[in-house]
Amino acid sequence: MRHLNSLTVYKPIGRNQDYCAEFVMNQFPLAALRVYVRNHYDKENLELASEMVEEIRENLIETFMQSTWLHENTRMRAIRKAELMKKVIGYPPEFEVPGALDSFFESVTFSETDSYFTTFKKADKLYKEQYFDYHSGFLSIEPDIVFVKSGAHYRPWENRLTLQIPFIDDPYFDSTYPKYAKIAGIGEVIGHEMGHGFDTEGRKLDENGGKNDWWTLEDSAEYDRKTQCLIDQYNNYDDPDFGKNLNGSKTVAEMAADLIGISVSWKTYNKVDFSKEPSIFGFEDEKPDKLFFHITALVILNV
Incomplete structure (x- = not known):
């Protein structure tokens, strides 16, 4: 998901608690986050998700190192960008300090007599x-x-990856899941978001998020040739429900990120020692490669 802009949609005022809860979460996301984490979240997931991000990062870097078409200068710049990619897993660690968020709300006070309009303003x-x-x-x-x-x-202008708390929680991810299920569950999405740093637009920015063409002319031309192959392949896909072929040129950035995401998560998955991991009930006889795509597809369909 690319966060390029924001849109505020004003809904009619509801008369139920669900609307009020949604309003508070939307207007006070940091406060809502603190309440959610303190009361409903297994913090062990934070550390495990952070470790997985590092595993995905290592395999992304390994992919660049093993590339047969990148010249050395481009390769090293790509590796540097991956190494310096910042991450926020759930929330910054400094927010764990008691009272850390209190200062963010000191300038506002609410009263039970405030109208909805006053509260909103x-x-x-x-x-x-x-x-x-x-x-x-x-x-x-x-x-x-x-x-x-x-x-x-992923925010390209900051070269930063963010995983939000509910995404690194059941049913997508949990500390009790086998390692291969964790990787298959969210590895592709992590790799996809990292991949946006190297898609058709993200590749034009450097490790600091600044606009900087760090590609050699030869590598840039080869990159364009490879992405054109993705476009051509997508254009030839006939969607019977849609009634016509799709336009790959409009989705090439997402396709490039998808290709990177599935490649690095698959590479990470194949390094798991399955002999040390428990099987999933009902899938004891499933082959590991089939299980990877089964779990990944289930998550992608529900994200």
Whole structure:
């Protein structure tokens, strides 16, 4: 998922608790995140997910090292970008400190007598203050992401990967799952988001997120040739439900990220020692390669 802009949709005011809960989560994502993590989340998942990101990163770097067409200068720049890619797993670790979030809400007070309109205006003012703080470097986590909603994204201008808490939780991921199930469950998505750093647009930015053409002319031409192959392959796919062929040129960045994601997660998966891992009930006789695509497909269909 690429977070390029945001859209605010104003819904009619509901009369149920679900609407009120959604409103609070959307307007106060950091506070909602703290409540969710303290009361409903297995924090062991954070460490395991962070370790998996590093495994996926290592296999992405290994892929660059094993490339037969990248010249050395381009290869080393790609490796450097992967090595310096920042990560936020759930939330920044400094938010674990008791009282760390309190200062973010000191400028706003609410009263039981406030109308819905007044409450909304106060919350919106706080959001704008935090938004400016984030872009001024005073806030380490962006206030416009609802962290209690499932998702993962890559911000190319920051060269940063973020995994949101519900995405690294049951049913996609859990500390009790076998290692191969964890990799098959979210490895492709992690690799996909990392892959956006090297898709048709992300490759134009350097390890700091600045616009910088670090590709040799030969490698750039070969990259374009390879992505054109993806476009041609996609264009030849006839969707019987859609009634016509699809346009690969409009989705080539996602296809490139998909190809990187599935490749590095598959590489990571194949390094698991299955003899040390328990089998999944009902899939005891499933071959490992088939099981990988089975689990990966289930997750992708539900993300």
